[in-house]
Amino acid sequence: MNTMRMRALSRTSLRLVASVGLLALARLADAQASDGATPVGLPAHPMLEDPFNRSLLVDELETHEDGGDRELAWDTTFWAGYAFDKLVVRSEGEKRGGTTEEAELELLWSHSVARWWDVVAGARTDFEPGATESWAAFGVRGLAPYRFELEATAYLSDGGDSAARLEGEYELLITPRLILQPQLELNWYGQSVASRGVGPGLSTAEAALRLRYEFRREVAPYVGLVRERKFGATADRAHAEGEDADDTRLVAGVRLRF
Amino acid sequence: MNDRNEITLCEWPTRRRFLQGVAAGGVLAAFGGGARRATAALAPPSALAGNELELVIGETEASFTGRASLATVVNGSLPAPLLHWREGDTVTLHVRNALDVDTSIHWHGILLPFDMDGVPGVSFHGIPPGEAFTYRFVVRQSGTYWYHAHSGFQEQQGLYGPLIIQPRDPEPFSYDREHVILLSDWTDRDPLDLYRLLKRQPGYFNYNDRTLGDFVRDSKREGFKSTLRERLEWGRMRMKPSDLADVGGHGYTYLMNGVTPAGNWTGLFAQGERVRLRFINGSAMSIFDVRIPGLEMTVVAADGQYVVPVAVEEFRLSAAETLDVLVEPRGEEAYTVFAQSMDRAGFARGTLAVRDGAQAAVPDLDPVAYLSMADMGHADHGGDAAAAAPGAVDHSAHQPVPEPAEHAQHAAQPAPAADPASGHAGHTAPATPAAPETATEHAHAAGATPPSHPASESGNPGVDMQATAPSPRLDDPGVGLRDNGRRVLTYADLKSAFPDPDGRAPERTIELHLTGHMERFVWSFDGIPFSGSEPLELRYGERVRIVLVNDTMMEHPIHLHGMWSDLENEAGEFQVRKHTVSMPPGTKRSFRVTADAPGPWAFHCHLLYHMEAGMFRVVRVGNREETAHEHDAHARS
Numbered sequence: 001m002n003t004m005r006m007r008a009l010s011r012t013s014l015r016l017v018a019s020v021g022l023l024a025l026a027r028l029a030d031a032q033a034s035d036g037a038t039p040v041g042l043p044a045h046p047m048l049e050d051p052f053n054r055s056l057l058v059d060e061l062e063t064h065e066d067g068g069d070r071e072l073a074w075d076t077t078f079w080a081g082y083a084f085d086k087l088v089v090r091s092e093g094e095k096r097g098g099t100t101e102e103a104e105l106e107l108l109w110s111h112s113v114a115r116w117w118d119v120v121a122g123a124r125t126d127f128e129p130g131a132t133e134s135w136a137a138f139g140v141r142g143l144a145p146y147r148f149e150l151e152a153t154a155y156l157s158d159g160g161d162s163a164a165r166l167e168g169e170y171e172l173l174i175t176p177r178l179i180l181q182p183q184l185e186l187n188w189y190g191q192s193v194a195s196r197g198v199g200p201g202l203s204t205a206e207a208a209l210r211l212r213y214e215f216r217r218e219v220a221p222y223v224g225l226v227r228e229r230k231f232g233a234t235a236d237r238a239h240a241e242g243e244d245a246d247d248t249r250l251v252a253g254v255r256l257r258f
Numbered sequence: 259m260n261d262r263n264e265i266t267l268c269e270w271p272t273r274r275r276f277l278q279g280v281a282a283g284g285v286l287a288a289f290g291g292g293a294r295r296a297t298a299a300l301a302p303p304s305a306l307a308g309n310e311l312e313l314v315i316g317e318t319e320a321s322f323t324g325r326a327s328l329a330t331v332v333n334g335s336l337p338a339p340l341l342h343w344r345e346g347d348t349v350t351l352h353v354r355n356a357l358d359v360d361t362s363i364h365w366h367g368i369l370l371p372f373d374m375d376g377v378p379g380v381s382f383h384g385i386p387p388g389e390a391f392t393y394r395f396v397v398r399q400s401g402t403y404w405y406h407a408h409s410g411f412q413e414q415q416g417l418y419g420p421l422i423i424q425p426r427d428p429e430p431f432s433y434d435r436e437h438v439i440l441l442s443d444w445t446d447r448d449p450l451d452l453y454r455l456l457k458r459q460p461g462y463f464n465y466n467d468r469t470l471g472d473f474v475r476d477s478k479r480e481g482f483k484s485t486l487r488e489r490l491e492w493g494r495m496r497m498k499p500s501d502l503a504d505v506g507g508h509g510y511t512y513l514m515n516g517v518t519p520a521g522n523w524t525g526l527f528a529q530g531e532r533v534r535l536r537f538i539n540g541s542a543m544s545i546f547d548v549r550i551p552g553l554e555m556t557v558v559a560a561d562g563q564y565v566v567p568v569a570v571e572e573f574r575l576s577a578a579e580t581l582d583v584l585v586e587p588r589g590e591e592a593y594t595v596f597a598q599s600m601d602r603a604g605f606a607r608g609t610l611a612v613r614d615g616a617q618a619a620v621p622d623l624d625p626v627a628y629l630s631m632a633d634m635g636h637a638d639h640g641g642d643a644a645a646a647a648p649g650a651v652d653h654s655a656h657q658p659v660p661e662p663a664e665h666a667q668h669a670a671q672p673a674p675a676a677d678p679a680s681g682h683a684g685h686t687a688p689a690t691p692a693a694p695e696t697a698t699e700h701a702h703a704a705g706a707t708p709p710s711h712p713a714s715e716s717g718n719p720g721v722d723m724q725a726t727a728p729s730p731r732l733d734d735p736g737v738g739l740r741d742n743g744r745r746v747l748t749y750a751d752l753k754s755a756f757p758d759p760d761g762r763a764p765e766r767t768i769e770l771h772l773t774g775h776m777e778r779f780v781w782s783f784d785g786i787p788f789s790g791s792e793p794l795e796l797r798y799g800e801r802v803r804i805v806l807v808n809d810t811m812m813e814h815p816i817h818l819h820g821m822w823s824d825l826e827n828e829a830g831e832f833q834v835r836k837h838t839v840s841m842p843p844g845t846k847r848s849f850r851v852t853a854d855a856p857g858p859w860a861f862h863c864h865l866l867y868h869m870e871a872g873m874f875r876v877v878r879v880g881n882r883e884e885t886a887h888e889h890d891a892h893a894r895s
Contacts, residue, residue, distance in 0.1 A: 048410075048453065049789050049872045050780070055458040083457065083780050084719055112719035112778070116496060143777060146493035176465040217462050257459070 054080040055258070060092075060210075062224065062253025069097040073251070084112035088120060093128070103127040106137055106153075117142035124155055130195025134158050147171075162190030174211075179220075183208045192233065197241070199233020212255050220255040276323055277604050279444075279511045279518020283322035285329055285336050304335050307342035309349050313363070315385075315407075315417065316356040320444075322511050322518050327446040329416040330357070330407065337440050337516045337540065338405065338419025345400040345426040351393040353385060357412075360384040363393070364408040364860075365421065366578060366817070367562055367837035370395040372857025375819055377408045380860050380876055384409060400425030401562025402536040402580045404440070411449030411542075414866055418442060418540035423562070430755060431558050431567065433584055436534040437525035441548075441575070441597050441606050443510035443541040453867050456504055457779040463509040466500040466601060466626045491631060495723065499628040500601075501776060501811055502737065504867065505543045507604020512544065514597065514608040522617065523608035525595075532586050533610065534558075535595075539575040542866035545813060545840075546575050546597040546606065547739060551621055553593050553610075555583035557747060563835040564755035573747035574600075574736050576815040576840035578864035581747075585610070592616035600738065600813070602626045627738030634811055635725030635844020709807060709846070712771055718785040722775040724809045728846035730828045736813075736842055749825065749834075749847075758824065758832035760852045764803035767848075768794065772841060772863070772873065774810045780871055781810075781863065787872025794861065794877045796853035803830075805848040808841045814868065815840045818877065820859040823849040838864055856881040 060075040075092040088110045093103035108122035117140050124135040139153030148168050155163040169183040185206040189198045198204075205228070212222035228247045230238050235245035313332050320329035320336060332338035343349050355361045362384050364376040374395045378384030385391045400423040407417035420438045445452060455462055468489075476485040492499055517523035527533050535555070539546060549555075549572040557568050559582035567584075575581055575597075587593055592611040599605065602623045609617055709728055715721045733750035734740070774781040783791070796802060803826070806816060816823075817838045826848045827833040839849055856879050863873035 047788060047872070047874065048450075048870050049787055051450070051454060051457075053454045053457050083778050114717065114719055115722055115775075116777075117719075143496050145496060146490070147496050173467055173469040175469055175471065176467065217459065 050082045050084075052080070052082065054078070056256070058254075058256040060253060061256065062222075062251040064226075064249045064251045066096070066249065071096045073253075079110070081110075084118075086110040086118075088122075100128050102129060108137060108139075110141065114142075116144070120153065126196075129197075133161075133193075133195075135161075135163065144168075161193055164188045177214045179212050179214060181208075181210045181212065181222075183210065189234075197234065197237050199237060201232045201234075203231060203234035205229050205231065210251075210253075210255075218257055220257075222253055222255055224251045224253070225249075226251055276511055277507065278520040279322045279513075280324045281518065281520040281522070283511075283513075283518040283521055284320060284516060285331060285334065286319040286321055286326060304333065305340040305342060306333075309343075309347050310352075311341065311350070312352045312354070313338070314354045314356055315361045315363075315412075320416065322444045322513065323446055325446050330361075330412040331416055332419060335419075335516075336416040337442065338417060340420045340422065340438060341405070343397050343421070343423045345397055345423055348394065348396050352390055353393065354390040355385040355387055358387050360386055360409055361412060361417075362391075362407055362409045363405055363417075364819070365393075365403070365405045367403045367580075368395075368421075369398050369820065369822075369855065372820060372855065372859060375859065377819065377860045380858050381819075397423055399423060399562065401559055401564075402438075402538065402582050403562050404538045404540050404578075404580065406540065408860070411453070411866065411870070414443075414445065414449040414452075414542040416442075416444075420536070420538055420540075422536065430564055431584060432532070433534040434531040435527060436536060437610075438515065438536045438538065439523075439525070439595060439608065440515050440538045440540050441544075441546050442513045442516070442539075443505070443544040443599075444513050445505070445510055447509075449542075449866075452505070452509070453870060456867060457871075460504065460776055460779045461498070461501075463504070463506050464498070464500055464601075465508055465603065466502070467498050468500060468628070495634075497723070497776060497811055499630070500626065502627070502629070502813075503544065503599060503601035503603075504779075504812070504865070506601035507599050510541075510544060510599070510604060512541075512546075512597065512599060512604050512606035514595065514606040517608065519605060519607040519620075524614055524616075525608065525610050526614070527587050527610055527612060529588055529612065530586075532584055535583050535585060537575055537581045537583065539577050539579050541577055543577065545577060545600040545815075547600065547624075548573055548575055548595070548597045549744065550585065550593050550595050550610065551618070552590060553585045553587055555585055557752070558582050558584055560752050560834060561836040561838060565834060566753040566755050568747065568751045568753075569745070570747040570751070571744040572739065572742070574739060574840075576813065576838065576864075577866075578815050578817055578838040579836075579840065590618065592618040594618045594620050596621050598623050602738065624738065624742065629737055629811060629843065633737055633842070633844055634723070635728040635808065635846075711807075711809065712784040715771065715773060715785040715809065718773075720775050720778065720780040720782060720787070721773045721785045721809065722777065723811065724771075725807060725844045725846070728807050728809075728844055730847050731842065731845050732828060732833075732847070734842070749840075750827070752825075752834040752836075754832065754834045756835075758850075759835075760801055760824070760850070762801040762852075764801050764850050766800070767803040767805055769805040769807065770794075770875075771807045771809045772814050772816070774812070774868070774871075774873065776811065779867075781868040781873035782871075783873060783875055788874040789872060791875055793858065794875050796851070796877060796879045798853060798856055798880045798882050800853045802851050802853060803848055804851055805846065806839070806841050807846045808843050811843045812865075812868075813840060813842045814873065815864040816862070817864045818851065818859065818861045820855040820857070821851050821853065821879075823851060825849045853879045855879055 056078045058076045063070060063072050072095045078089045079086040081087050088108040090106040094101045104124055104126045106124040108120040110118045110120045112118045120139045120141055122137050124137045126133045135155035135157045137153050137155050141151040144150045148170050151167040153165050166186045169181055172180040174180055187204045189200055189203050192199050208224055208226040210222045210224035212220040214220040226249050230245040238245050315332055317328055318331050319326045329336050353363055362376045362378050372381045374393050375381040403421040405419055405421050406413045420440050511518060514523045554569050559565060561580055587610055592609050595608045597606040607620055711724050733748050735746035735748050739746045770783045773785045815838045823836050823839050824832050825834050825836050825839055841847060859877045861875045861877045862869045
C-alpha cells in the first residue's frame with residue numbers, strides 16, 4: 001500500500017470519526033430537549049419515538065460479459081442513524097476479471113432540512129482508477145416532485161480538482177412486484193484528471209433501465225440495459241486510446257434491501 | 259388484473275397461511291419441556307367476574323401462522339380475559355408483572371383517578387418486573403370497553419382484552435344472548451423490528467400501489483388525459499393514493515377473539531333470538547370494515563355509550579373504537595362475520611351459527627380503493643404549497659368527483675351548517691344559506707375559510723403535507739365504502755341517546771393538527787413530536803372544544819384518556835359521546851371535553867406505531883386549588 005493511499009485512508013477515517021461525533025452531539029441535544037413533556041416527579045414517558053436504525057440498499061449488484069471478461073459492478077448505500085440525522089456510506093465501482101477498475105467510497109453525514117430534502121456533507125475516496133484521490137463532498141438527496149429520487153453532489157479534491165455528480169431514478173410498477181427502474185447518472189469534472197481519463201465539462205452519462213422482480217422486498221433479481229456515453233474531452237481521450245465513447249451492455253443482477 | 263390479492267407462486271403457500279392463519283392457532287402451553295398447542299385457545303376467551311381480580315402478565319409462545327413467536331398474555335390467555343364489572347362497584351385489580359420488562363394496563367375509555375389510568379411516565383411509574391400494582395377505583399359508567407398495555411409494543415404482542423360493565427339501570431334495548439367480538443392484528447415479527455422496518459421502508463407492506471396496468475385500465479375508463487393528470491397530481495405531492503394502512507394484510511394475520519380466519523371463531527345462537535354483538539377493535543394498527551352478509555345490524559351503542567338505534571349493513575371500526583349492535587339471525591344456520599382490513603389485503607373472520615361447525619360462505623375481499631384529492635382535504639390540486647403550480651388553479655377540472663353514493667348521501671342529509679371547527683364557534687347560525695350538498699366543502703373550495711396551520715408545521719422536515727380544504731365529512735362512509743351498495747354507518751349516523759350531559763357551550767377552542775411524514779415515518783401533533791412538546795393545560799372544570807385537523811394522508815383514531823370526547827356535529831352541537839374519535843385524511847372534526855378529571859392524561863393516536871413515533875401529548879387538567887389560584891391571579895391583573 002503506497003503512502004498516498006495511506007494518507008487518504010487516514011483522512012477518510014478522521015472525517016468518519018468527526019461525522020459520528022457530530023451525530024452523537026446532535027442526538028444528545030435532542031435527548032436533553034425532551035424533558036419538557038414529562039409531568040414532574042415521574043421518569044420520562046418511555047417512548048421510542050426515533051430509535052437508532054440502519055438500512056442497507058444494494059441498488060445494483062450486476063454482471064455482464066465484455067470481450068470474454070466478466071465484469072462485476074455495484075452501487076450500494078448504507079445508512080445508520082435517526083429519522084433526520086444519518087451517517088451515510090455510499091460505494092460504487094467495477095471489477096473486471098478480478099481486477100478492480102473503479103472503486104469509490106463516500107462517508108457522509110445527512111441531515112434533513114426540508115420536507116423532501118436532506119443535505120449531505122463528508123468525504124469521498126476514489127481507490128481506482130489510478131492513484132487514490134480524496135474529495136470533500138457536499139450535496140443534497142431527496143425526493144423530487146413526481147417521486148424522482150435525486151442525489152446531487154459536488155466534490156473538491158485535496159489536489160484542488162472539482163467534480164459533480166447528479167443521479168436520478170424512478171420506479172414504475174408494471175405489476176406490484178415487477179418494477180421498471182429508469183436511472184440516469186451524469187458526471188462533470190472541472191478540469192482534466194489524467195489518471196481517470198476525463199476532461200473538463202460533462203464527462204460521462206449513464207442511462208439505465210432495470211427490470212426487477214421483488215420476490216420479497218429484500219431480494220429482487222433483475223435484468224437491465226445500461227448505456228454509457230462519454231462526452232467532450234473525455235470522449236476525445238477515449239478515441240485517442242482506441243476505445244469507444246459509447247458502450248451499451250446487457251446486465252443481470254440482484255437488488256438487495258435490508 | 260394483477261397479482262395484488264392473489265397468491266404468487268413464490269409466496270404460496272406462505273401467503274395463504276399468513277392470510278388465513280392456521281386453524282389451531284393460539285398460545286402454546288409448555289408441557290414437560292416441549293411446546294404443545296393449547297386447544298384451550300379455541301374455547302371462548304376466558305372470563306373473570308367480580309370486584310377483586312388477579313391478573314398476571316406474562317410471556318408465552320404463540321403460533322397463528324404455523325411459526326412460533328412470543329406473545330404477551332394475561333393469565334396465559336390471548337386475548338386477555340374478558341372482565342365483567344358492575345356500574346357503581348369499586349373494583350380492585352391486582353396486576354402482577356411476570357415479564358422481564360416493565361408493563362402496565364390501561365383501562366380504555368374508563369373514567370377514573372389519573373393514577374389508576376396506567377400510562378407509565380404520565381400517570382404512574384409502570385409495573386417493574388416481578389412487582390405488582392393494585393388498581394382500585396369506582397366504576398362510574400357502563401357498556402363495552404377494553405383494556406390493553408400502555409408499555410412499549412406489548413399491546414401488539416397480545417396484551418388486550420374485552421371489558422364489559424353491566425349498567426345499574428335497565429338498558430334501552432333487550433336481547434337474548436350476547437357475544438364479544440374482539441378484532442386484532444397479529445404479527446410474527448418482533449414489533450420493534452417492525453417499527454424500525456416501517457421507519458426505513460414505509461412502503462414495505464404496500465402491494466396496492468397503482469401499476470401500468472391500472473393506468474391503461476383507468477385511461478380506457480376515464481380518458482387518457484384525465485388519468486394522466488390525476489397521476490401527475492399525486493406525483494407532484496410525492497404521495498401514493500394507496501397508502502391506507504402502514505402494515506395491513508401483507509404484514510398481519512387478523513384475529514377474531516384470538517382466532518385466525520382458518521380457525522373460524524364461532525358464536526352460537528338459536529333461531530329467533532336477538533343477539534347483541536359487542537365489537538371491539540383491539541388492534542395495534544388496523545382499521546376494519548365489518549359486515550355480516552345476510553344480516554342487518556342495529557347499532558345501539560358506540561364506545562360504550564347508548565346511541566339512537568340505527569340499522570346498517572356495514573361499519574368501519576377504527577382502532578380502539580367499540581360498537582354494540584343487535585342482530586336477529588333467522589332462516590340460515592350460519593352467518594359469516596367478515597372484517598376486512600382497510601387496505602383490502604386481509605380479513606378477520608368468524609361465524610354466527612346454530613351449532614359448532616356450521617359455516618357460511620366467506621365473501622371475497624373488496625377491490626382495493628384509492629384516496630382521491632378530495633379525501634386528502636384538497637380543494638385545488640397539489641396542496642403542497644411549495645409544489646403547487648402558482649396561479650394554475652382549475653377547480654372544476656382538478657376537484658376529483660366524489661363517488662355517486664356520496665352525493666346521494668349528502669343530498670339525503672340535512673343541510674350542513676357552518677363548519678364549527680373553523681374557529682367562530684358553532685352557535686352562530688350559518689351566514690350562507692346551506693346548499694343541499696356539501697356546503698362546507700364548497701365554501702372551503704371557494705377559499706372562504708382557508709385553513710390556518712401552526713407555524714411549527716412550516717419548514718418542518720417531519721411534515722409532508724397540509725390539508726388545504728379540510729372539512730368534518732361526518733356523513734362520509736370513507737374511502738372504499740362509498741359506492742359499495744351497502745348501507746354503511748357514518749359518524750353522522752351516531753346520535754347520542756341522551757342530551758349533552760354537560761350542557762355548557764365550550765369556553766374556548768384548542769386546535770391541533772395531526773401531522774407526519776409518510777417517507778420518514780415520523781408522526782406528531784402540529785409538527786412537534788411528544789419529546790419536544792409541552793403538556794396541554796386545561797383548567798379544572800372548564801368545557802373546552804378541541805378541533806382536530808388531519809394534515810396527513812392516513813386515518814388516525816385519536817384517544818383522550820380520562821375524559822369523554824363529545825363529538826360535535828357540523829353545526830358545532832353535541833352529537834355523540836366517544837372515547838376515540840377517528841380522523842380520516844383531510845378531515846377537520848371537533849369534540850367537547852369537560853375537564854373534570856384533575857391530573858396528567860395521555861392524548862394520542864391509537865395506531866400504536868404512530869403513538870410511539872410521537873403523535874402523543876400529555877393533557878394536564880389543573881386541580882381545584884390551582885384553578886382557583888389562577889382565577890384569583892387573573893382577577894387581580
